[in-house]
Amino acid sequence: MRNTLTRAGSVRTIAFALLTLAMPVWLSACGGGGGGTAGAVSPPPPPPPASGPTWTQGVYPAASTFKNRCEVRRIGQDIEGRTFPDVQGTALEERFWLRSWTNETYLWNTEVIDRNPANYSNRRDYFAVLRTFATTPSGKEKDDFHFSEPTEEYLAARNAAPTATYGASYIAFSTTPPRDFRIRYTEPNSPASAEVGGQPNFERGSRILQINGIDLVNTNSQSDINQLNAALFPSTPGLTNSFTVQDPDGATRTVSLTSVNLSSKPVNRTRIINTPTGDVGYILFNTFSPWASEREIYDAMTAMEAAGVSDLVLDLRYNGGGLLAVASQLSYMIAGDTRTRNQVFEQLRFNAAAGNRNPVTGAVNNPIPFYSTGVGFTVPEGTPLPSLNLPRVFVLSTRSTCSASEAVVNGLRGIGVEVILIGNTTCGKPFGFYPTDNCGETYYTIQFQGVNGQGFGDYADGFIPNNSTASFGVRLPGCQVSDDFTRELGDENERLLAAALSYRGSLACPTVSAQATTAVASANGSLGSGGIPLRPPGPSTLETNRDMTMPPGR
Numbered sequence: 001m002r003n004t005l006t007r008a009g010s011v012r013t014i015a016f017a018l019l020t021l022a023m024p025v026w027l028s029a030c031g032g033g034g035g036g037t038a039g040a041v042s043p044p045p046p047p048p049p050a051s052g053p054t055w056t057q058g059v060y061p062a063a064s065t066f067k068n069r070c071e072v073r074r075i076g077q078d079i080e081g082r083t084f085p086d087v088q089g090t091a092l093e094e095r096f097w098l099r100s101w102t103n104e105t106y107l108w109n110t111e112v113i114d115r116n117p118a119n120y121s122n123r124r125d126y127f128a129v130l131r132t133f134a135t136t137p138s139g140k141e142k143d144d145f146h147f148s149e150p151t152e153e154y155l156a157a158r159n160a161a162p163t164a165t166y167g168a169s170y171i172a173f174s175t176t177p178p179r180d181f182r183i184r185y186t187e188p189n190s191p192a193s194a195e196v197g198g199q200p201n202f203e204r205g206s207r208i209l210q211i212n213g214i215d216l217v218n219t220n221s222q223s224d225i226n227q228l229n230a231a232l233f234p235s236t237p238g239l240t241n242s243f244t245v246q247d248p249d250g251a252t253r254t255v256s257l258t259s260v261n262l263s264s265k266p267v268n269r270t271r272i273i274n275t276p277t278g279d280v281g282y283i284l285f286n287t288f289s290p291w292a293s294e295r296e297i298y299d300a301m302t303a304m305e306a307a308g309v310s311d312l313v314l315d316l317r318y319n320g321g322g323l324l325a326v327a328s329q330l331s332y333m334i335a336g337d338t339r340t341r342n343q344v345f346e347q348l349r350f351n352a353a354a355g356n357r358n359p360v361t362g363a364v365n366n367p368i369p370f371y372s373t374g375v376g377f378t379v380p381e382g383t384p385l386p387s388l389n390l391p392r393v394f395v396l397s398t399r400s401t402c403s404a405s406e407a408v409v410n411g412l413r414g415i416g417v418e419v420i421l422i423g424n425t426t427c428g429k430p431f432g433f434y435p436t437d438n439c440g441e442t443y444y445t446i447q448f449q450g451v452n453g454q455g456f457g458d459y460a461d462g463f464i465p466n467n468s469t470a471s472f473g474v475r476l477p478g479c480q481v482s483d484d485f486t487r488e489l490g491d492e493n494e495r496l497l498a499a500a501l502s503y504r505g506s507l508a509c510p511t512v513s514a515q516a517t518t519a520v521a522s523a524n525g526s527l528g529s530g531g532i533p534l535r536p537p538g539p540s541t542l543e544t545n546r547d548m549t550m551p552p553g554r
Contacts, residue, residue, distance in 0.1 A: 052092045055116040063104050066097035070439035079155050080552075086439060092117060094439050095126045101438075105359045105447045107431065108132040108143065109351045124148060127443060136428070136460045138472040145429060145545060147444040154435060154442040158549070160290040162261035164234045168192035168202050169318070171485075175533040177218050181208045181232075183245075184318065185284075185489055187265055191257045201255045203247055205485035208232075210244035220531040228534055234259035248486045266293035267300045269490050277505065278310030281388075282497065284489050285314060285330075288322025288404040289547060295378035297326065298385060301333040305386040312388060313500045314408075315396040315489065317423055320544035321403025324368065324432060324450075325375050327546075329385055331411045332370040336389030340370035344453035345411045348432075360434045360447055360548075367453075370411075376551035392418035394500040397463070398483055402427035403546040407450055409463055409476070414452025421465045421478035422500045428462035428473070432546030444545060467509055479509035 053061070069089025077083050095117035103109050111132035120126035127148055134142045156163075167190020173180035183202045186193040192202040208216050211231045214224045231241040240258040247253070268284040281304040287293060304312065312334060328345040344367040350359055358365045374383035395401075395409060406426050409419050431446045451457030464473035468480045484495030492501060502510045538544075 052090050053096045055096075055118060057114050057116075060100045060103045061096070063097055063100035066093045066100065067438065069093040069097070072440065074440055078151070079159065079161075089439075091123065094123050095120060097438055098123060098127050098130060098443070101436070101443075102130040102445060104353075105351070105434075105445065106130070107349075107351055107446045107448060108134070109353070123439075123441060127445075131445070136472075138461045140428075140461070142460065143431075143446050145431065145433075145444070145446060148441050151437045151440050151442045154437075158290050160263040160292050162263045164237045164239070164259045165262050166190065166192045166202075166234070166257045166259055167262055170208075170232070170536050172534075172536055175535050177220060177531045179217050179534060181216060181534075181536075182206060182485055183208075184485075185268060185286075187262060188268065190262055191260060196255065201257055202243075202245065204488050205248040206245040208243060208245055209252070212242050216534070222532060225532050225534055233537065237261045263290075263292070265296065266290075267296040270300050270303060271490050272304075272307050272309065273313075273492055273501070275501070275505075279307055280501065280504070281307065281309035281312045282490055283312070283314055285316060286318050288319065288324075288326045288330075291323070291377035291551075293322060293326050293377075294329065294374065297330055297333070298374070298379050298383075301330070301388065302386045304388055309388065311392070311394065311504055312390060313394045313396065313497060315497070316401045316405040316408070317396045317398040317483065317496065318400050319402070319405045320400055320427070321405055321429070321546055323377070323547050323549060324404050324407060325371060325550060326377070327404040327407045328368055328371045328411070329375070331408050332372050333385050333387050334390055334393050334408075335370070335412060335415060335417050336387040337372060338389070339391075339415050339417065340372070343370060343415050344368070345370045345414075346407055346450040346452060347455075348448040348450060349457070350448050360436075370415075375554060381551070381554075390417070392420060394420045394422055394478075394504065396496045396500065397421055397423040397426050399424060399427055399462075402544055403429045403432065406430065406459065406463065407546060410450070410452045410457065410459065413476075414454045414456065419476055420500070420503060421463055421476040422503065423465070423478075423481055423483070423496050425464045425468065425470055425473050426459075426462040428460045429546070430457040430459050432548060434548045450546065465509075479503060481509075 053066070068085045068087055070086045071089065071091040071094060073086040073088050074084040099117055102112060106112060111134060112130055115129060117126055128146070131143045131146045136142055167187035169184040171182050171184040173182065183204055183206045185204055186200065186202050193200050210216055211228055214228055216228055219225065237260050238258065240256060242254060242256050244252065244254045264286070266285060266287050268286050270284070271282045273280040273282060283300050283304070285297060324346065331345060332340050347367040348358070348365060350365065354365070356365050357363070372385055374380050374385065393412065406429060410430070412419055430449050432450060433444045433447045435442050435444055449457050459474045461472035462474070463476050464470050465478040465480045466475050468475070479499050481496050481499045487494040490497070492498060499510050
């Protein structure tokens with residue numbers, strides 16, 4: 001502009017026209033028409049405003065502001081037939097939603113450091129720090145249940161979508177050489193439980209020595225580990241692999257298994273045990289999820305009611321949790337109508353800011369009753385449930401007994417039903433969540449603590465049998481007994497079940513042989529000599545938590 005304006009003597013008319021066109025910009029840059037100096041250089045324009053939301057520490061817009069605003073928008077419907085709610089947004093908006101949602105619903109929201117979402121490159125890394133890092137009296141993390149997973153995987157698990165498997169659950173006593181992988185249990189009607197010559201392919205406690213000729217116990221080759229992983233955890237049905245196993249009696253044999261698509265059975269097995277003082281029911285209940293668990297525990301308890309059992313041994317040693325509604329139903333079916341009528345199964349405690357409202361649903365925070373009818377997962381809503389009307393129940397437990405399983409223990413104790421614990425300390429999780437999808441990722445963040453009808457829910461270090469030497473935990477009547485891998489589950493000589501039957505008659509804990517105890521303790525304590533680890537995948541998040549999901553429409 002300055003060069004144009006200094007050509008005073010030549011093209012005056014053109015210069016005037018150019019000056020006229022330029023003046024609005026020049027005037028704006030100088031802050032108006034007055035006070036300017038002819039020919040002054042304009043300051044640079046201000047930077048454009050930042051795109052998307054900006055962070056102000058301690059100021060939280062409503063989570064609904066950012067809900068379903070997705071960097072990658074889904075189109076269509078999920079496997080349950082619901083239309084995706086996504087609208088086009090940004091990755092930053094997804095992280096801002098996590099921030100506000102955590103502040104609104106997380107149980108320990110005042111213990112979360114407010115970090116700028118813009119400083120994180122992805123939603124999972126940001127979610128990982130949106131929790132408390134405090135510890136319990138025993139020193140374990142107060143919140144060690146903070147997860148997320150793709151929503152597709154969550155829905156598949158919730159609906160029990162079949163996956164490729166042999167139908168075997170493994171336990172790894174040592175993941176590095178010398179490795180010790182054993183069979184924990186098998187699924188009914190699976191390749192693993194199929195019999196050849198009158199013997200099942202896999203027995204509980206069988207140790208896997210080789211797969212396809214590869215030494216699982218000692219190999220330290222990454223190539224071998226990759227092949228072992230592919231064989232142990234098949235990705236598709238139709239894969240055939242050869243397993244050399246050593247059975248609990250010391251015999252070694254080789255079996256061939258072909259993977260199939262299979263859904264795990266929540267109720268793995270049941271039986272009626274005849275005793276001189278009445279029949280005892282036994283139920284191995286491995287998960288309160290998926291939705292099929294409602295039908296399976298309904299059928300099992302219907303059989304127990306028809307048999308007129310006088311006691312129940314509920315084997316929850318591998319039950320990590322699941323649907324709280326099913327836990328409530330099971331508790332009703334144990335205790336019966338008289339003991340549970342108008343009683344509280346569990347009351348949810350949310351963060352202090354929630355008041356008497358559920359901050360997730362917005363509804364009044366009413367207590368959860370003992371559900372006496374089907375709720376509509378897989379038993380039609382309103383269907384009356386069977387009941388055993390028992391004043392006590394024997395629960396078989398290990399460290400894998402968690403969440404919704406512990407809610408059964410706590411809920412029954414809240415109405416005066418005696419819970420006799422046989423086994424070991426439970427995991428210690430009086431907390432739960434509502435799985436929440438946003439933009440294709442389902443998040444699990446602790447949103448409440450569950451307390452029973454007497455207001456008790458402080459068992460973050462677990463429930464422990466009364467004769468346990470543990471320093472922390474809530475003591476219950478019963479006996480500390482090591483898990484027994486020498487006999488099948490449901491065998492009345494299997495150590496935990498035998499202890500329950502013995503305690504039932506004498507109200508005293510049996511003496512366990514030092515040899516048996518030492519053998520199991522040695523296996524559990526073996527850390528190997530180092531080397532490349534071979535680790536089985538952990539259970540799904542649904543199987544290890546307290547899930548507040550209800551059927552659509554409830």
